[in-house]
Structure formats: structure tokens, C-alpha cells
Amino acid sequence: MQGIIRLAALAAATALAGCASFSPDGGMGVVADITTRTTAKEVASVRSDDDAERVRAATRRLLARPLSADAAVQVALFNNKGLQADYHQLALSDADRVGASLPPNPTLSLMRISGDGALEAERQVAGDILALATLPLRSGIARERFHQAQLRAALATLRLAADVRRAQVRAVAANELVVLLVEAQSAAEATARLATRLGETGALNRLDQAREQVFYAETTAELAGARRMASSARERLIRLMGLWGDDLGFRLPERLPALPRRPLTQPFVETDAVGHRIDLQIARLELSALATSLQLTEATRFVTLLDLAGIDRKTIEPDGRVIRERGFDVQFQIPIFDGGEVRVRQEAETYNIAFNRLTERAVTVRSEARDAYRSYRAAYDIAGHYGREVLPLRQIISEEMQLRYSSMQVDIFALLLETRQRLASRRAAIDAKRDYFLAEAELSTAVNGGGGTTGEDTARQTASALAPSND
Incomplete structure (x- = not known):
């Protein structure tokens, strides 16, 4: 037998x-x-x-x-x-x-x-x-x-x-x-x-x-x-x-x-971020793993x-x-x-830590998504303003100054001063376009994850808290 x-x-x-x-x-x-x-x-x-x-x-x-x-x-x-x-x-x-x-x-x-x-x-x-x-x-x-x-x-x-x-x-x-x-x-x-x-x-x-x-x-x-x-x-x-x-x-x-003709429209940017952010997915899995670990601890506290x-x-x-x-x-x-009460209490409190960290991170993700989208729209509008308004007007001014200089209505220093101002506007336009593409990248990372260390650090802290004890 x-x-x-x-x-x-x-x-x-x-x-x-x-x-x-x-x-x-x-x-x-x-x-x-x-x-x-x-x-x-x-x-x-x-x-x-x-x-x-x-x-x-x-x-x-x-x-x-x-x-x-x-x-x-x-x-x-x-x-x-x-x-x-x-x-x-x-x-x-x-x-x-x-x-x-x-x-x-x-x-x-x-x-x-x-x-x-x-x-x-x-x-x-x-x-x-x-x-x-x-x-x-x-x-x-x-x-x-x-x-x-x-x-x-x-x-x-x-x-x-x-x-x-x-x-x-x-x-x-x-x-x-x-x-x-x-x-x-x-x-x-x-x-x-x-x-x-x-x-x-x-x-x-x-x-x-x-x-x-x-x-x-x-x-x-x-x-x-x-x-x-x-x-x-x-x-x-x-x-x-x-x-x-x-x-x-x-x-x-x-x-x-060149800038796109139309900016991105994301009316549900908060929902998208909460659903797509990988650091939140990791934290959710950590919480699920801890729930299973807590069941295991309670079941084997004497065995x-x-x-x-x-x-x-x-x-x-x-x-x-x-x-x-x-x-x-x-x-x-x-x-x-x-x-076995000590191990059970340790696992329960670790679960509570993970739950609150996950909730805190979700609130932060929503705020980051809203902020990233507002920054994106502002950067798009500013860069577009330079492209549609400032630079064309500067070009008109430059052409008119050239005509006036040719007809001896202005001297060379007035022409050179205008050239400096036009270069300054072009420089500002370059900075505005750069800021737009950086804001676009930030928006993508705010929705999908991977844009900074804050979310991953939070996930790692949660993972560390949930790591099973070797005792």
C-alpha cells in the first residue's frame, strides 16, 4: 500500500x-x-x-x-x-x-x-x-x-x-x-x-x-x-x-x-494612459501576485x-x-x-502597501497625461504660429528693407539691424519646432510609458515590497 x-x-x-x-x-x-x-x-x-x-x-x-x-x-x-x-x-x-x-x-x-x-x-x-x-x-x-x-x-x-x-x-x-x-x-x-x-x-x-x-x-x-x-x-x-x-x-x-497639418486629438487621454501605461500593468500584476502569495501564506501557516x-x-x-x-x-x-501570525501579518501589510502605491501611481499617471497633452497642444500652436505668422512677416519686412536700401531710403545699418531681427525670429522658430517634437514624444510616453524613471522606480519599489521572503 x-x-x-x-x-x-x-x-x-x-x-x-x-x-x-x-x-x-x-x-x-x-x-x-x-x-x-x-x-x-x-x-x-x-x-x-x-x-x-x-x-x-x-x-x-x-x-x-x-x-x-x-x-x-x-x-x-x-x-x-x-x-x-x-x-x-x-x-x-x-x-x-x-x-x-x-x-x-x-x-x-x-x-x-x-x-x-x-x-x-x-x-x-x-x-x-x-x-x-x-x-x-x-x-x-x-x-x-x-x-x-x-x-x-x-x-x-x-x-x-x-x-x-x-x-x-x-x-x-x-x-x-x-x-x-x-x-x-x-x-x-x-x-x-x-x-x-x-x-x-x-x-x-x-x-x-x-x-x-x-x-x-x-x-x-x-x-x-x-x-x-x-x-x-x-x-x-x-x-x-x-x-x-x-x-x-x-x-x-x-x-x-514640417509640422503636421492637424494636431493629435485625444479626448480620453487619461483613460488611454491608465489602460496602456506599462508601469501600471506591472503594479497590477504585483498586486495580483501578492494576493496569491497571501493565500499561500494563510494556507501554509502551520503546515x-x-x-x-x-x-x-x-x-x-x-x-x-x-x-x-x-x-x-x-x-x-x-x-x-x-x-504563523507574523508571516500572515507581513504579507497582508505588504499587500496594503502595494495597493496604495498602485492607486497613487494611477492618480499620477492621469495628471501626467493631462499635462503632456496640454504641453503638446501649446507647443503645436506656438510652432505653428511662427511658421504661419512670424516668419512670413519677417520675410516681407526683409524684402521691403532691401527695396528701401536699394532706393537709398535707409542706410546699411538699418538693413543689418533688420537682418539680426530676422535671424532671431528664425532661431525662435527652430526652438519652437524642436519643443513641439519633444512634446510629441513626451505625450506618447505619458500615455504608453517609458518616458522617465518615476513610473519604473515606483514599480520596482512595489516589486521589492512584494518579493517573497526567503525566511
């Missing part, structure tokens, strides 16, 4: 073990779905030489053309090694899931003692009956933990995509500013030379000469600073894309893209004090007689001081 029970237990364990297997894609399916839906980009976990060659060929094709923001994001998703480390971390979580879903291995202990003509052979088979009984609950927790790891990998992907998009926008805008300041420096240099010549003839006093020369000097210094900023912006983009060597010669567009082992022992006496002993060995900790 005892053998039948043992065989049944082993059969059940074998059946449960057969249900646990590694994911065929290392968990990348969820990451790919979220990334494609949010950014329309492809992700790749590089695990072989063939994968590396495919990614390399795709990168070369993307770098052969001026690198748009979308192309830069795709290059980064293929080449950023930090992101690849996150994908391997996901595969490691898959292995942890399988390990947590397997029943405990039985322990076989063999002992042979001889001396004074006595010989004893002892065979003891011990199985963790408690772990086997609670395996379904533990497997459910392991699956939820793995899904959280998938969402964290997706969150890292979206964060990288957002950072790359912002870096590309800043790099292109910085290059535009350099070109504009080169033009401004050229005009300032011509003005300074003219002022010097007029000063030599006595037609211009020293104060006006100094004003023109200091403008040239300040513009030169500003151009040097703009070139430094453009170089730094390009290097940051390079780091995020994971490029080096021959790939550093890629070209950026000469200017930022975990039990250690049961089956014994099958054979002893050979000196006279040759064989004595066989069968039975079981039970060790039970008497719950005088702690009957």
Missing part, C-alpha cells in the same frame, strides 16, 4: 513537471507586440551569429540614408547592448519561472556501515510534500512574475525609443542652429568691418563701432558654444544607438520635419512547520538475521511563540 502511494505521488509530480517548459522565444513575443503597437518598430534579441548578421545588415541599410527619428529608434533597438542585456534578463526570468514551476526533486540517501561483523544498509527517500502540495499556487505566482519581467523588458524598450527620439530631435535642431549662427556670424563680421572703415573716415563714432564689433564677438562665441552642443547631442545619440567604428559617419537631416520523510531500513545482525524496518519520520516544530 505504501508503495502504491509513493508511485502515485511520483506520477503526480511527473505530470506537473511536464506542464513547465521554456518559452520558445524567451518571452520576447509580448515585448514585440507592445513595441510594434506603440512605436511600429521591430525588436530583436540577438542570440546567434545569424541574428547578429541580420541586425547588422538592417543597420547598414538604415545608416545609408539621412537618419530620421524613426530610423534612429530602429537602429537603437537593434544595437543598444543595454537593451540586449534586458532581453537576456527576460530569458533568465523565463528560466526562473520554469524552475519555480517544477515539483521538488526527491532525495535519495544511501548509507552503509560495517564493523564488528555488523552490516547496516539504510535507504531513505524524502520528498518535500508541502512544496508539492502548494505547487499550483507557486506556479501561478511564477507565471505572473515572468509576465512582469516581460512588461519590464517592454518598458525598457519604450524608454530607449523615447530617449533616442528626443536625442535625434535635439541633434538635428542643434545642427540647424549652427547653420543659422554661421549666417549670423557672417553678417556680423561684415557689419564690424564696415563699422571699422567708417570709423577710420570719421563717419561713425567709437560707441557705434564698439556696438557692432561686440555683436560680432558675441555671435562668434555663441557659434562656438552651439557647435559644442551639436557635437554633444550627436554623441548622445550615438551612445543610445550603440554605434561605434565605421558607423559613426551617418548623416542627419538638415532640418526638422510549513512540518517535515515528513519516508523510511525504508534494513539491518543485518551479526548472526545473519535480517531485520527490516519501514515507516516514517516526522519532525514538528511546536508553535508556542509563533503560530
